Amino acid sequence: MERLRPYLMLSPALLIIMLFFLGGLGVGLMRSLNYMPIIGLTEPNLDAYVGILTDRTFLRSLGLTLYIAIASTAISMTLAVASGLLLRRSFRGKQVMTFLFQLNLPIPHIVGAIGILFLFTQGGFLARAAHAVHLIEQPADFPALVFDRYAIGIIAEYVWKEIPFIGVVVLAILQAVGDEYEALAQTLGANRWQRFRHVLLPLILPGVLSVSVIVLAFTLGAYEIPFMLGRSFPQALPVLAVRSYTDPDLNQRPQAMAMAIVITVFSTLLILAYMELSRRIVRKE
Amino acid sequence: MTNQTRLTHLLRWLALSALLFWLLLPLIPLLIWSFAFRWPFPLLLPESWSLRAWQIAFSARSGMLAALWNSLVIAVAVTLVSMLVSIPAGRAMGMHRFRGKRVVEFLLLAPTIVPPLAVVLGIHVLFIRYGLADTRLGVMLVHLSPIMPYAVLVMAGVFANYNPEYEEQARSLGAGPLRTFWYVTLPAIFPGMMVAGLFAFLISWSQYITTLLIGGGFIKTLPILLFAVAGANDTALTAAISIIFVIPALLLLLLTARYLTGEDAAAGGFGRV
Numbered sequence: 001m002e003r004l005r006p007y008l009m010l011s012p013a014l015l016i017i018m019l020f021f022l023g024g025l026g027v028g029l030m031r032s033l034n035y036m037p038i039i040g041l042t043e044p045n046l047d048a049y050v051g052i053l054t055d056r057t058f059l060r061s062l063g064l065t066l067y068i069a070i071a072s073t074a075i076s077m078t079l080a081v082a083s084g085l086l087l088r089r090s091f092r093g094k095q096v097m098t099f100l101f102q103l104n105l106p107i108p109h110i111v112g113a114i115g116i117l118f119l120f121t122q123g124g125f126l127a128r129a130a131h132a133v134h135l136i137e138q139p140a141d142f143p144a145l146v147f148d149r150y151a152i153g154i155i156a157e158y159v160w161k162e163i164p165f166i167g168v169v170v171l172a173i174l175q176a177v178g179d180e181y182e183a184l185a186q187t188l189g190a191n192r193w194q195r196f197r198h199v200l201l202p203l204i205l206p207g208v209l210s211v212s213v214i215v216l217a218f219t220l221g222a223y224e225i226p227f228m229l230g231r232s233f234p235q236a237l238p239v240l241a242v243r244s245y246t247d248p249d250l251n252q253r254p255q256a257m258a259m260a261i262v263i264t265v266f267s268t269l270l271i272l273a274y275m276e277l278s279r280r281i282v283r284k285e
Numbered sequence: 286m287t288n289q290t291r292l293t294h295l296l297r298w299l300a301l302s303a304l305l306f307w308l309l310l311p312l313i314p315l316l317i318w319s320f321a322f323r324w325p326f327p328l329l330l331p332e333s334w335s336l337r338a339w340q341i342a343f344s345a346r347s348g349m350l351a352a353l354w355n356s357l358v359i360a361v362a363v364t365l366v367s368m369l370v371s372i373p374a375g376r377a378m379g380m381h382r383f384r385g386k387r388v389v390e391f392l393l394l395a396p397t398i399v400p401p402l403a404v405v406l407g408i409h410v411l412f413i414r415y416g417l418a419d420t421r422l423g424v425m426l427v428h429l430s431p432i433m434p435y436a437v438l439v440m441a442g443v444f445a446n447y448n449p450e451y452e453e454q455a456r457s458l459g460a461g462p463l464r465t466f467w468y469v470t471l472p473a474i475f476p477g478m479m480v481a482g483l484f485a486f487l488i489s490w491s492q493y494i495t496t497l498l499i500g501g502g503f504i505k506t507l508p509i510l511l512f513a514v515a516g517a518n519d520t521a522l523t524a525a526i527s528i529i530f531v532i533p534a535l536l537l538l539l540l541t542a543r544y545l546t547g548e549d550a551a552a553g554g555f556g557r558v
Contacts, residue, residue: 021396024404024411097301100309108558109491168555213397
């Protein structure tokens with residue numbers, strides 16, 4: 001009985017995961033293979049996968065999604081480390097600045113996307129500011145920063161939201177570490193760059209890398225932000241998947257499910273590769 | 286102070302101001318637009334101001350109050366269930382050694398890697414079959430799985446630093462299991478529960494695509510309304526509803542901020558909001 005206890009304690013949480021996570025994933029996988037015994041489909045096949053993998057629209061969406069996720073994560077991570085280093089010293093106004101730094105943590109991405117939209121459109125806040133300093137004459141002169149080729153608006157939204165998210169972790173680690181290692185390195189003659197590169201970076205890297213896995217997974221699978229700020233072609237993969245799923249033509253559903261599974265596979269592969277890479281980096285340090 | 290350190294200070298201050306300016310910048314047009322009446326290009330501030338958007342937002346026809354209520358009911362219910370479930374699960378993960386613990390850990394963390402979209406399409410098929418599609422209960426259930434990793438992780442962290450001897454002492458003094466939990470365990474784990482609850486609420490609060498697909502457009506929460514309004518070209522109303530959507534989340538963070546240390550791996554919950 002005593003040995004069963006931890007399993008009993010875990011059972012409600014595991015039940016939720018089994019039913020509403022694995023269950024959904026499993027049904028999605030079956031449907032993507034055209035295998036649904038309940039509605040008479042008993043012969044699984046790979047038609048949906050062949051269909052999407054030979055479709056240029058899908059491949060371009062996949063490329064775009066990977067580009068957005070990797071670019072957003074890399075930029076957010078770099079700027080978050082820089083922010084952490086800037087905020088850790090004591091200076092006048094530090095408390096206020098740290099508070100403002102963390103302000104957008106609870107703000108949902110949807111609101112961030114709307115804010116970026118108001119800021120970046122050709123009649124938006126930035127265009128008006130550019131007009132005020134005589135950089136542009138009319139809205140059309142302002143460069144396309146949303147619904148654009150390079151997904152600048154989407155990446156900007158992610159970076160806006162994820163800097164404080166990763167930054168808070170950096171700050172917490174730096175606080176726990178204190179100044180002693182650095183002071184020691186300084187007395188041994190290390191300059192500013194060397195102290196960062198060989199003392200601080202190895203200390204903060206493991207935490208930063210593990211928290212940015214969450215960012216990577218989120219940016220790969222998010223729907224709202226690319227839906228609101230992205231072009232209509234190519235669309236980010238989650239947007240394309242939902243469009244196929246809600247298409248009146250029900251034959252598209254297996255393909256929608258296949259896309260969702262492909263996102264999952266890429267997310268898992270990318271994260272495994274990333275964790276292996278970061279393990280090597282951390283070990284080398 | 287030497288010239289060089291003065292320069293470093295100045296540079297630091299400039300860099301920080303630029304950073305904070307960028308972080309606050311997207312919120313500024315939202316605030317201004319919500320009070321704008323006419324604001325043509327290229328004016329930097331509105332030509333005329335009004336409370337029109339706020340009046341519409343709080344009128345019955347905008348559906349905002351109904352959506353706010355729906356969002357609150359769903360988020361509160363989901364938060365309570367998540368907290369109840371994550372206390373025993375966190376205790377098992379934080380204090381017990383058992384066979385298959387790594388598998389359980391992997392299962393509990395899997396929802397952080399797999400995008401909710403990949404799960405919700407399959408869930409939709411299941412929920413149609415079991416009559417949970419287009420219902421509030423269905424929406425609540427589908428919000429639970431993305432919360433589990435963070436809620437359980439927070440509680441596991443709490444219990445890893447928890448000393449069960451106090452419980453034994455209380456029991457030996459004659460307290461029953463309920464009294465022991467109420468007077469001994471609960472006060473010790475309370476801060477962690479607040480953090481787990483904060484994440485649960487925020488994650489549920491910000492769900493869009495899961496609610497849309499499972500609710501089928503019948504369960505109108507604030508994010509669903511916000512998307513509809515944003516597509517309808519009323520900039521001022523979109524701005525006002527955005528602000529209304531943010532305020533409860535900010536208030537909750539302010540209320541629970543003292544329990545957040547930032548050190549716990551749990552800060553991860555913010556990545557899902």
